[in-house]
Amino acid sequence: MSIFLDANTTVEVQGATGKEGAYWLKHMKEMGTMVVFGVTPGKEGQKIEGVPVFSSVRRGMKQHAADLAMLFVPPRFTKDAIFEALDAGITKIVSIAEGVPVHELLQIRRAALSCGAMVIGGNTSGVISPGRALAGCIPYWIERVYRQGDIGVMTRSGSLTNEVTAEIVKGGFGVSTLIGVGGDMVPGTRFAELLPLYENDPETRAVVIIGELGGSMEEEVAEAMQAKIFTKPMVAFIGGRTAPEGRRMGHAGAIVSGGRGSVSGKVAALEKAGALTAAKPSQVGPLLREITAAR
Amino acid sequence: MKLFEFQAKEAFAEQGIPIPAGMVATNREEVLKAVKGTGLPCMIKAQVLRGGRGKAGLIKRALSEAEAVEKAEGLFNSEYNVRKVLVEAAVDIDRELYMAVTYDPVDARAMFIACAEGGVEIEKLAAEHPDTIVTVTVDMDWGLMPHHVRDLTFGLGLEGETAKAVGDVARKLFKVFRDTGAELAEINPLFIVKSGGVIAGDGKLNIDDCVAGGKYPVTREYFDSDTEYEAALEGIPYIPFDGDIALMCGGAGLTTTVYDLVHYAGGSVAAYVEFGGPNYTRARDAMRLCLKKTCKVLLVVTFGTIARADVMATGLVEAIRELKPAMPIVTCIRGTNEEEAFATLRAAGIEPLYETEEAVQRAVAIAAGRNA
Incomplete structure (x- = not known):
């Protein structure tokens, strides 16, 4: 599956x-x-x-x-x-x-x-279920990055996805389905909307999300975890912890986001909901081992 | 793309939103001419893209021609790189509202945000008393309908002529948002005038970069430095910093991650240049931008798919041959056809690294003067 x-x-x-x-x-x-x-x-x-x-x-x-x-x-x-x-x-x-x-x-x-x-x-670079099918432009032939397994991956990024997925494989895991929701301001599908699919997939044992500064998709994931819509182990990597604040959209941006969007806020929300968060890509593999062994 | 206040107000006025009488001035003579038009007292408003102009002292009030000239020259000579001021007639205000059109990416509709109290404290108010904020979402395919406007004006507690005037501004602001392809059209404050009617006191208009080019071409005045302007003309994302290591990386996500890793390792970043996405074939242009900033080492990290590693490595080697950078270069170029990329780099005498963290450690060590 x-x-x-x-x-x-x-x-x-x-x-x-x-x-x-x-x-x-x-x-x-x-x-x-x-x-x-x-x-x-x-x-x-x-x-x-x-x-x-x-x-x-x-x-x-x-x-x-x-x-x-x-x-x-x-x-x-x-x-x-x-x-x-x-x-x-x-x-x-x-x-x-x-x-x-x-x-x-x-x-x-x-x-x-x-x-x-x-x-x-x-x-986005698309969607891949390694070993089975590809919709997009993802170099599935690089074995140290794309190996079939039981980790679901959701990402907003391109190059960073290859980087982090390589760490998942290095940690001894592989990927069930990787979905790149893309880097647009209005992604067609949001992280939290994919969680029920991963939750119901018997082959997905844990999910890794690769997030970024800005928007509220990571906070929505935390809310879905709090609401028990998603109950499997979750590891999150969010780049930009030391980066200066991104672009601001007048007062309206701050009002819409209601204080959401900062990397520190995303990390805190996800940790509170029970996810483990990685500060570096190389921590993703070890954290996956930790969280899957614990359950 | 963020526009200047005077450009936003031009766009508002085109749709018939009332704005104060005013004129842009770039020197003393133009200020005097403008004051003749606006009358006194008048406001002198620095046309810069930073927020919080009032608090930074970039908006002044003048009671005489001499004072207007003096205040304008003060702004022109300030540290904020002010090239233009907007001279406007001061408005006799009864009260201030807040009104903006932006979008809700979850609901996938345009969204009005309004508040019966405008002004600079709007964000604080929104955080502490969210119930005072009125939001109305509008489907882009339906367009703005009368019930949307009613929700907005009744939500603000307005009545009679004021409700009518504010509703009219809402319709026109939505038209500005739609016709310019804006991400944000904001009026803060929207003045309710003592004599009746409304006037846009300030204007913010952020246009989607995908559609801005036609009406608002890229010019030098939107940028703090020549290099940033040049990078924008080239279409290469570029951000200058004050550190030692120039990053020539692929993809915003990977670049921010490398930025983090450099900081974790005790290093600092001199500049970030995007060498990925549509720019992966442009190693020379990217490197040229990197070299505009003094730096001790050039760090190239990519992990591309469509942005093929072999193409990037070949481009990098050619760029080095042509531009002859004086500082050491650390490369970690991986992804599609990475074996060919490694061979190309080795043939050019560059050691291809394979792990991002190792490359970052190496660059930080070189920048610190340690032999890696």
Whole structure:
């Protein structure tokens, strides 16, 4: 088992014939992901890596049912591409694009909530269930980083994810499913919304979150733990403990966040909820050993 | 992108939000000309992007032309790098409100925040008496509807003509927020004037960087230093600090982590330059920015996926050949095709490190003058 994505998840790839789309479609297939069709307007009838290409998601869905839409689409076309997948009835969407305007991100998340769909991203490297399937651009072939196991990982970061995940493997563990919720101001899916999935996944024994300065996603995780929505062991790494405060958004930012957003506040909230927090990536492995041995 | 007060007020005025009579001035003559327009008494407001201008003494009141000139020159000569002042007619105030439009990332809607008491103490008030803050969320696809405005004005306890005038400002402020692609449009304070009606006393407008470029091009005046301006033109994130080690790292998350690790190890950071994401092929430009700041060692840490390690290593070696940096370079470049990256670095006589903490220890030791 895993969450969101496994070896039986059927995937359609939007932007399949572009440089990035084609490169990662090949890797997704090589890893064993069930890619059923690709979408590039005007390229219907072509094949890429043996996968048929259609001019629209609906046209592809008439012949192949896809559970998940993987978007390699530039930011200015991303909103339309996500709504196209939603219109075709797809409820799992992963979008990597960085640079989608905030107002469009609001519309995307609101539409996903209304449709009961889950949009992962944007500004992310995607989702991987090591050994089974990949939706995104994650170098699964680097064995010291991506090994199958029983640790769920949620992250807001890219490069830091490779860094921390390597420490999970070094600690003797592997990953059930890693989900990059992305670095946008309005992520399509928030950390706390993934917790019930990890909670119900028998293969996930503990979860590591890789957080950052700003926003309130880490505090929401702490609240979910306090409310017993998530009861498995949790280790958190949050970078920026010594960094100067990030950008401020007038008085409104402070009022909205209600004092949340600082690294020290996040660490305190998570520790109070029972998570162990790492000051350095290299502590993540040992802390995982400690917290999984204790239960 | 944060705009100056005068730019925010221009955007407000375009939608018909009342603002005080005023004019931007950059020197003594322009101040005199502006005062003729605004009349006396007038306010002299430094156009700088930092918050808390009132407390820092960057907003002055003048009763005569001579005083206006004197106060403006005081601001131009202050330590705050003031290039422009906004000269405005002083307003006869009855009371002050707070009104802002921003967004709620959880609810995924635009959000009005308002309070019957405006002014500089708004954050304290919000923390101590959250019940005094009125919030109304607005779906971006629905747009602002009459019931939203009613929730706002009744929530503020307003009646009659004042409620009507504030509601009108709310509609126009939402239009500013929407049309400019803002992350924040804030009026604090929103003056209720003794003679009736409302006037925006101050204006904040933060535009989403993704959409700002067209109407608000990047110019020198938004930045504290030439290098920061240059970095912004290049599209490379750059933050200067006062320490010894220049960080050329990939990804904001990894960079803040390296920043932490440098501090834990007893070192200090000279500058941070983003060498990842869309900039991973631009080693030369990134290194050029790094070298603008005096530093004792250059620390390169990456763990990229799309930002391939082999491409970054090749770029780094070429940049070193071209720019010939005088200080030692410590590298820890990993990720996609890292074996090729290590080979490239070794061939150029650079020892490729593999562990971030080891690289940080090495850089801190070099900066401290110890042989690593």
